[in-house]
Amino acid sequence: MTVTIKDVAKKAKVAPSTVSRVIADHPKITQETKEKVRKVMQELGYHPNLLARKLVTQSSQTIGVIRKMSSKYLLSDPFFPEALQGINDLLRAKKYSILTVNGEAEDEIYQEVVNMVQGKSVDGMILLYSQYQDPVFDFLVEQDFPFTMLGKPTEHSNKVMYVDNDNVKAACDMTEYLIQLGHTRIAYIGGDPKFEVHKDREQGYRQALIQANIQTEHIFRQEVSKENARNVVQQIMAQQPRPTAIVTTDELRAMSILSALYEQKLRVPDDIAVTAFTNSMLSELSSPPLTTMDIHPFQLGYETAKSLVDLLENPKMMKRNILVPATIVTRESCKKM
Amino acid sequence: MTVTIKDVAKKAKVAPSTVSRVIADHPKITQETKEKVRKVMQELGYHPNLLARKLVTQSSQTIGVIRKMSSKYLLSDPFFPEALQGINDLLRAKKYSILTVNGEAEDEIYQEVVNMVQGKSVDGMILLYSQYQDPVFDFLVEQDFPFTMLGKPTEHSNKVMYVDNDNVKAACDMTEYLIQLGHTRIAYIGGDPKFEVHKDREQGYRQALIQANIQTEHIFRQEVSKENARNVVQQIMAQQPRPTAIVTTDELRAMSILSALYEQKLRVPDDIAVTAFTNSMLSELSSPPLTTMDIHPFQLGYETAKSLVDLLENPKMMKRNILVPATIVTRESCKKM
DNA sequence: CTGAAAGCGCTTACAG
DNA sequence: CTGAAAGCGCTTACAG
Numbered sequence A, B: 001m002t003v004t005i006k007d008v009a010k011k012a013k014v015a016p017s018t019v020s021r022v023i024a025d026h027p028k029i030t031q032e033t034k035e036k037v038r039k040v041m042q043e044l045g046y047h048p049n050l051l052a053r054k055l056v057t058q059s060s061q062t063i064g065v066i067r068k069m070s071s072k073y074l075l076s077d078p079f080f081p082e083a084l085q086g087i088n089d090l091l092r093a094k095k096y097s098i099l100t101v102n103g104e105a106e107d108e109i110y111q112e113v114v115n116m117v118q119g120k121s122v123d124g125m126i127l128l129y130s131q132y133q134d135p136v137f138d139f140l141v142e143q144d145f146p147f148t149m150l151g152k153p154t155e156h157s158n159k160v161m162y163v164d165n166d167n168v169k170a171a172c173d174m175t176e177y178l179i180q181l182g183h184t185r186i187a188y189i190g191g192d193p194k195f196e197v198h199k200d201r202e203q204g205y206r207q208a209l210i211q212a213n214i215q216t217e218h219i220f221r222q223e224v225s226k227e228n229a230r231n232v233v234q235q236i237m238a239q240q241p242r243p244t245a246i247v248t249t250d251e252l253r254a255m256s257i258l259s260a261l262y263e264q265k266l267r268v269p270d271d272i273a274v275t276a277f278t279n280s281m282l283s284e285l286s287s288p289p290l291t292t293m294d295i296h297p298f299q300l301g302y303e304t305a306k307s308l309v310d311l312l313e314n315p316k317m318m319k320r321n322i323l324v325p326a327t328i329v330t331r332e333s334c335k336k337m
Numbered sequence C, D: 001c002t003g004a005a006a007g008c009g010c011t012t013a014c015a016g
Helices: A005-012 A016-023 A029-043 A050-057 A073-077 A079-093 A108-117 A133-141 A165-182 A196-211 A225-236 A251-263 A281-285 A296-313 B006-011 B017-022 B031-044 B050-057 B072-076 B079-093 B105-119 B134-141 B165-179 B196-211 B226-238 B251-263 B283-284 B295-315
Strands: A062-068 A097-103 A122-129 A145-149 A161-164 A185-192 A218-221 A246-250 A274-279 A291-294 A327-329 B062-068 B096-103 B124-127 B147-150 B162-163 B187-188 B220-221 B245-248 B273-278 B291-294 B327-329
Touching: A005 A029, A005 A185, A016 A029, A050 B050, A050 B105, A062 A079, A062 A108, A073 B079, A073 B283, A079 A097, A079 A165, A079 A296, A079 B072, A079 B096, A097 A274, A108 A133, A108 B220, A122 A133, A122 A291, A122 A296, A145 A296, A145 B134, A145 B226, A161 A165, A161 A296, A165 A196, A165 A246, A165 A274, A165 A291, A185 A196, A185 A251, A196 A218, A218 A225, A225 A251, A225 B062, A251 A274, A251 A281, A251 B283, A274 A281, A274 B245, A281 B072, A296 B220, A327 B017, B006 B017, B006 B031, B006 B327, B017 B031, B031 B245, B062 B079, B062 B105, B079 B096, B079 B295, B105 B124, B105 B134, B124 B134, B147 B295, B165 B187, B165 B196, B165 B245, B165 B291, B165 B327, B187 B196, B187 B251, B196 B220, B245 B251, B251 B273, B251 B283, B273 B283
Parallel strands: A062 A097, A062 A122, A122 A145, A145 A161, A185 A218, A185 A246, A246 A274, A274 A291, B062 B096, B062 B124, B124 B147, B147 B162, B187 B220, B187 B245, B245 B273, B273 B291
Antiparallel strands: A097 B096, A291 A327, B291 B327
């Protein structure tokens, strides 16, 4: 029913191997035969079966992209679509397909990853998160399977290639920016430090305070939700003297805080300053627009994919990690004290 | 190097076909042989090569999910992650893998889709958009390739299965809601009607006005951007008498409008009411929280995937389309006149 | 209940 | 420059 290389060969009166070589545009086939074969391919409506090619070449030309939704809010974080777009663009250019895995349940993800690797469905993997004691990570390291991470690994960092911002520096820079604006009482609202990114940003915040000789730190760790935001805002406002600025680690978190402040009729930036990370469209569209650390999600994704492809093309390459500089974009959510 | 079915067969002293049957848990193999073979599989660390299986069974157990980014802002629209999650969950449960295609350039997407179909890389496809005269759509219909759409097709709607809201009704309901609140001058801000969803929602808006005997319609079609929002708000405010409510068709659009109103120091809902569609976290987190038409993106995605799997399992099934009811969620962005 | 054989649709040394 | 042959790793009638 489907037309195969043999059908083309028969009709063109050549061997199947010749047809195969024409498909690959092999240099040693005469222009004449190529044209003849191509004409027949046209006539018969032939299209190579990729599955068969993959089986014989032992290469799937496919990359698995693993995303872990540790909580519902991560689903909406605009960081991921932008990073995925970067991965997508690079891989498309390099003729790789993308097989996605995303889920909440750790063991579901783990099982899918194992199947993909063992079943030879992918040539490499990209992990979109970095978490302490992650079974997927451990499995890939143990199998010595090619993969790269968007985010700094918590261990084996000499064996694994990753792409990340310098999150310590980024958070430190953001906090320093607020200090320069005259703030001295600055709160920090981030996520669970079992994720490397949150651990680093907390540390950056602390570092800035220390360097500025500020004694009191205000660290809040929470899932993003409206209720949590109300809670934190209440706690912050109850302090004497109260903080005048809030560093948050992403846009949804920042929006939840803006929302809680709005309910309390607190004005941003007049009553309190708020900052975010990521710099997607949300920072620009929120009211007021958010001063944000632009971590360049697209480029992070792009470079993560590029590192993986480089590794696949040259398995013996020296490992290298890439740090994408993060830059502050100032908008109306902060002002000089 | 990699251990195959043959290696297992040899060591277990059975035929390769027997090993294959053990993997498939074939009922006619004795428990005894099964155990023997499984033990050897364990010892050797055998894992079936999925590529080989797919080749011989002529089935990829993979679905292609096509997303088209007609503009940058669509990248950040929280509708998509939620819908994709629904697709993901259903397909995982049914043991299908997901191959994603997304891009801006129409011909790039088209080329990838053709390759996937011709190359037998996928068993079916899901289209996450519906657009007039879309080459991908035409190709799939012409090939009679199994696919379902999230969104109502512009043509061939008898041949194609789709899942959607009743967008005419949803927009009509939303407009009527505002009318019930006492608004009579209501503006509508949506997207290009070449996309079916926007065509329908415009129509629903019109329908509500007609039913309420309101003569003047205010329709704005625009890409989402801060500048466009400023522009539209300016136009709306310049009218005499000016509209007192704005229907927008998604959350990012609504946020851009809130943002422009905020700049103009116009208060929502006191000076003007604003509504949105989708009802992701953004509606809840924006300031003020948005009254939104909940279109249940997760369920839309889930049902779209389910329809496709049903079709694949039973190619002769009667076509059926699914409409997911949309429901208004009221929040603080509207109030009685 | 199990095995021998053919075949899925391709690629790639090896000859000539 | 092209062909015949083997093989990628599986599954599945067909026998027995």
